[in-house]
Amino acid sequence: MLGRRLPLRELGGLAARLAAALGRREPARACREGARLAAVAVVLSDEADPALLLIRRVVRRDDPWSGQVALPGGFRASDEEALAETARRETAEETGLSLDTAGSYCGELDRISPLASFLPPVVVSAQVYTVPSRLPVTPGVEAEAALWIAWSRLLDPANRVALRVEFPDGHREVPAICVGDLQVWGLTERIIRRLADVLRVAGAGSQPP
Numbered sequence: 001m002l003g004r005r006l007p008l009r010e011l012g013g014l015a016a017r018l019a020a021a022l023g024r025r026e027p028a029r030a031c032r033e034g035a036r037l038a039a040v041a042v043v044l045s046d047e048a049d050p051a052l053l054l055i056r057r058v059v060r061r062d063d064p065w066s067g068q069v070a071l072p073g074g075f076r077a078s079d080e081e082a083l084a085e086t087a088r089r090e091t092a093e094e095t096g097l098s099l100d101t102a103g104s105y106c107g108e109l110d111r112i113s114p115l116a117s118f119l120p121p122v123v124v125s126a127q128v129y130t131v132p133s134r135l136p137v138t139p140g141v142e143a144e145a146a147l148w149i150a151w152s153r154l155l156d157p158a159n160r161v162a163l164r165v166e167f168p169d170g171h172r173e174v175p176a177i178c179v180g181d182l183q184v185w186g187l188t189e190r191i192i193r194r195l196a197d198v199l200r201v202a203g204a205g206s207q208p209p
Contacts, residue, residue: 013046013130014044014046014050014130014202015046015104015106015130017199017202017203018044018106018107018128018130018198018199018202019104019105019106019107020202021198021199021201021202021203022106022107022108022109022128022198023107024201025198025201027108027109027110027111028110028111028112028194029110029111030110030111030112030113030123031123032113032121032122032123033121034121035113035121035122035123036075036076036120036121036122036123037075037076037083037122037123037125038073038074038075038076038086038122038123038124038125039073039074039076039083039084039086039087039090039124039125039126039127040070040071040072040073040087040090040124040125040126040127040187040191041053041071041072041073041087041088041090041091041099041127041129042071042109042126042127042128042129042191042195043071043072043091043097043099043103043129043130043131044128044129044130044131044151045130045131045132045133045134045135045148046104046130046131046132046133047133047134049150049151049152050150050151051134051148051149051150051151052148052149052151052154052192053071053072053091053095053097053137053146053147053148054069054070054071054146054147054148054149054182054184054188055069055070055071055072055094055095055139055143055144055145055146055147056068056069056070056143056144056145056147056182057069057070057142057143057144058141058142058143058144059144064119064120065186067144068185068186068188069182069183069184069188070187070188071126071188071191072087072090072091072094072095072143072146073086073087073090073091073094073124074086074090074093074094074142075122077089083108083125083127084105084108084127086125087099087125087127087129088100088103088127093140093141093142094139094140094142094143094146095137095138095139095140095143095146096136096137096138096139096140096146097131097135097137097146099129099131102131102132102135103129103130103131104129104130104131105127105128105129106128106129106130107127107128108125108126108127108128109126109127109128109191109194109195109198110125110126110191110194111123111124111125111126112124112126112187112190112191114186114187116167118167118169124187126191126194126195128195128198134148149179149182153179154177154179154184154192155196159177159178159179160175160176160177160178161176161177161178162174162175162176163175163176163178163183163185165185174186174189175189176189177189177192
């Protein structure tokens, strides 16, 4: 199964609204010379108070995103692998959640690239899924933690901060979301903002439906 790509009439609740909203827009397509393609899964639970699936990456010297809070995802296994398949495979590896059996595919959000020039050249596709509830997740070898965070907490203005981050070329303040000890910034924060815009179009508003 390919993440249960169902006709709109067979989708319910949040999945139907997201699929309709994504179908009415043209995804942004970042272009970066020599960039590798990667995909992340944007997984929302279809509940009264939806939650977003996030991971905290393990700390590794060879990982430019070491230790960061992120969406499950990674590079394509081959040029022939569909980006939605990449997102599903990486989600299973990093969280133990099978989107093939539990997920409803809603569409592609955007393809974006890191803003920092010192990061590897990569274009990341955000593939959107819903699942019925906050299903059990278990971190894989590349994830220190896998967890569900309530969408209402991610969008709470009180949790939005300017985070001071140390980069190879010096310190910089970046937009961030802080929930407890979790600091969400960079590509993940940008994708969350784009998803919030789509949810408003979908009739879900900036807060949970």
